[in-house]
Amino acid sequence: MDKILGTFNGLEFTVGDTLLEFSYLVAALLFVYGLKLLSHPESARRGNLWAAGGMGLAMLTTLLLHKNAEGAHIPISNVFIILAAIGVGSVIGWIAAYKVKMTAMPQMVSFYNATGGLASALVSLLEYPNAVAGDVGSILVTILGLIIGAIAFSGSMLAYGKLDGKVGDVMKPFMTYLNLALLIATLALGAIIIFSPNEPAEMTGLLYLLLALAIIYGVMFVLPIGGADMPVVISLLNSLTGIAASMAGFVYNNQAMILGGILVGAAGMILTILMCKAMNRSLLNVIIGAFGGGGASVGHEQGTIKEITLSDASVLLSYSQKVVVIPGYGLAVAQAQHIAHELESLLEGKGVDVRYAIHPVAGRMPGHMNVLLAEADVSYEKLVEMDDINPDMTNVDVVIVIGANDVVNPAAYDDPGSPIYGMPIIDAHLSKNIIIMKRGMGKGYAGIENFLFFNPKTRMLFGDAKSTLQKLVSEIKSL
Amino acid sequence: MEQALIFFFEYKLEIFIIALSIFVGIEVISNVPAVLHTPLMSGANAISGVIIVGGIILVGHADLSSFSFSLVLGILALIFGTLNVVGGFAVTDRMLEMFKKKKK
Known part of the structure; x- marks a missing residue:
């Protein structure tokens, strides 16, 4: 595995490195193939399994073959910690997935979406101190991963609460402006961090502030959205989680993550647009929530209502x-x-x-x-x-x-x-x-x-x- | 302007991947019947759990010699990522199983 095959861009690469990259290619292709099969009723179940297989492959090869910048493999003690964490997540995820009622499916999907968003936000948060000051490209994707992941997390959590009947809709006219202000503040703070000449390690305070802002924005963004608009919001949040994952993919220069994330992002976006079309409303209209006001055509002739026994x-x-x-x-x-x-x-x-x-x-x-x-x-x-x-x-x-x-x-x-x-x-x-x-x-x-x-x-x-x-x-x- | 050109050149490979992935995503999804919207979404959701690979890399190379807050957060990221992956695929399979059963 550690046999050096040659050099690429001045770096030596081994059999293991090649196999790892190759497994990412296979995983990425399995994601595409799985998603393709998922779009036909007869093949959908197989598609889901293929995609899951791709994920398992990528996880396994990363664990076995990944090396850090110094060329060190993942130490065995870390492998155990990783396996323990994955074990805990698998057991909880599996049990929850098999216990959930079909009527509660939207909540469940929202919840899993939230966990994915949170994982992306955390990975970005923890990778940020390793970035090199002035490397705008890599800091940009880290910050974007953090912001988008955090919004997807808190937004999905709130969507989960709403769908589960734990949280009601709150719509106040000033909220549109408040949300806009929050979004601008979040993006502005993100821009400040990206273009700051300081060492990233010195900026962690601001980074946590950014995380907090994005989380608050996610909540405020979903709070006013009514029950009937939930299909749109869920697919939008789904799309965001994908984008957040792909941003983290850039941080690691990992093509399987980039492709998987963007694939989900694009698919979610299409579904969002489809839903909007079905309601004849623009996405902006759903997010801002223009319903409720207006009511132009009241006083229409009403006629009588007849009951039936x-x-x-x-x-x-x-x-x-x-x-x-x-x-x-x-x-x-x-x-x-x-x-x-x-x-x-x-x-x-x-x-x-x-x-x-x-x-x-x-x-x-x-x-x-x-x-x-x-x-x-x-x-x-x-x-x-x-x-x-x-x-x-x-x-x-x-x-x-x-x-x-x-x-x-x-x-x-x-x-x-x-x-x-x-x-x-x-x-x-x-x-x-x-x-x-x-x-x-x-x-x-x-x-x-x-x-x-x-x-x-x-x-x-x-x-x-x-x-x-x-x-x-x-x-x-x-x- | 020059900045943008430099940025494009440095990240041309990534930009290619993004552009093509977007098209693949749209193309693959565009003809899905409404029957499958929910399972498709939850399957796609599970794929976005690919962030777990990042979590493995992160925790894999973490320094275990001393206890740190980052390590805890990293492990949490792994757990949440796994929830997304395992729960997502499992729940999708459960839904699709129902559709399958009705075919006969």
Whole structure:
């Protein structure tokens, strides 16, 4: 292993060095390949395993073959400490991953994202004193890794708290300015450290201040963001963690870290943009949180609201040919996915064709609704994306909207003054009958009137999604 | 201007890697069906735990002869990085297993 093969850029390199770099190449390729497989349902599980294999390989070869600037291998005592730390992390991570409920998946992903961000921030923090004064490039990536990692950490932790119902939304008008000021202060302090001619080791005080500022900014940044915008924020934070890891990759000149990090950063960014598009809002708009104010088109003609009894609803559903269920945030909150599946099987047994129409931002993180329904044993062929179901909506006999609101509001088409005008929606209003299950007459997240409620074809079924569905199922059974 | 040119030349290799990785990332993700958004995100999240390699290097060459605050932080970084990697891949596998089961 220590046989010297030759010199490169004036430095000798050995068989071990070459193997290490080669393993990083393999790991990086496995990340790309794994991510590629992850984007098809049939191959997704294999993809995840390949990527995990790449990670294991990179960890193992680093442990065995890495040498510091003086050419020393990792001493055996350090190897034991590393293995112990990895062991502790693995056990906790494994247990948590297998205990978590599918409804709590967004929290879990946020939590793991936070740990990744924190690890990046800590590595940058600890590597900084080793940087050479005046080497702007390497100090820049260290500082960026610290700032981005810290923001991803505290932001994800807060997102975790919010998704878990531990923290509420706080939105005060002054917060936009406060956040802007905080961000500028963080970046300015970062710039001061980067361009300071002092030895990095003398600046650790400022560095800890920077860490604190970035952590505070992360919290303040997520604090005002509402529940319905969570899918966007989670994918954005995910992207940030990737970028932070790649910054640390530059510090170590480690191509596997750089590529893995940037890959995740780019993928997360794409997903973020996708989510924003699905809500017809810009990223800036989500972050600043422009909803809540305005409310231009109030006083629209309202019409009357009609209710439907359980027995009428059960008859209507039982004698339909095509039924579409539109699940939303409310279904996830009420954990009504299992009972929704029971309703579906019951109706299927009566020869009714039942499908689910999934809006891209339904649930609490991108694709969350699919995971929830999959957990309830709903076959994924039954989950239809918005663009695929809309053309068929006029042939649908009944749509049941469960805990969704803004994603079926026709104001997105009709009312240029509405905050959601232009947002792609599921065309529930085109179907022949509409049943809306709702807890009360509250408005959706956007705080706007839903015109669908006043549609002559619409009838409301008030109550908690889970218990109402349960009653509906037993009503249909007794028919 | 000259500064920027110097910076580019010195870091040209890294800039190449960044530019190409961004494209690969976008290309690989762009056709993902919405069904897979959550597992994809959590799988990608686990990949971003590659920071653990940095943690191994950091703690690997740390001086163990005396107790230091940095060593504690380094070990914490390792533990948190592992949480991200192991938990991330495990949770993704669990979700995907559910999808698989329904295929038959």
